[in-house]
Amino acid sequence: MSLETIGFLVIGAMFILMFLRIPIAIAMAVPSIIAIYFLRGERAIFGAIESILWTHSANYNLITIPMFILMGQLIFYSGIGEELFSMFRKLFGKIRGGMAISSIGASAMFAATSGSSLATTGTMGVMATKQMLNAGYSRSLTGGAIAAGGTLGILIPPSNIFIIYGMLTEQSIGHLLMAGVIPGIILTLLFMLTI
Incomplete structure (x- = not known):
């Protein structure tokens, strides 16, 4: 054969x-x-x-991935994720689309701790979806804001994808993580401005 x-x-x-x-x-x-x-x-x-x-x-670099996921889990179960959403809701709640903007801001802050896009989307989806729908937001805006906020988990350090990419391409993981900070902030602000 x-x-x-x-x-x-x-x-x-x-x-x-x-x-x-x-x-x-x-x-x-x-x-x-x-x-x-x-x-x-x-x-x-x-x-x-x-x-x-x-x-x-x-491989020493792989040990960081479970640590970031553990950090995201601790933040989720400690209730800090809900506090982040409440903080942004107090800041932007009076603006048109304020709750959607709050979900983007809270997603960015959560992404900066968990390093996981999935964890960010899951956490914000659990917290923000029900509140946004009860406040009269359309399903498309609610889903779009949460999905867009979830993508920040890939870009904003610590990012699990940057670690894997750095290992595969043999690039400096530190440089990759630093390179994600400014684009992550710009993308967060653009998402908020779009909403």
Whole structure:
């Protein structure tokens, strides 16, 4: 069997497993491991697994990602996220679109602590959606403000994506994080101005 055929079979098996709702990591790993075993034998599998586990677990930069996520969780459960939203609501509440502006501001501040776009969107979605809809905001503006605020989690440091990108491209993570500050502030202000 040619290498191309084996490659197509592995990709096809991966898509079938994903279609069956198998977690993506398992859907990618199982066909790959079977193909490596078929092509090179079990020594190659153990060598690859050992190499991959060692290089990724011994990487100092990756330790920051769980720490940022932990920090975001602590802020969420401590209620500081709600306090951020309340603070911005007091600042901008009297302006037209003030609650949407408040969700952007609170998202920016939360993003500056969690480093995760998902955590930012989830936290602000839980807190701000109900209040905005009860205040008479349209669903499109409510969803748009929360989704736009969530994107700030990628740009404003500490950003998990910057850490992964810096490792993949072998760039300075510190420089990448510093480079995200001004664009993050500008994007936050532009979102607020747009609303």
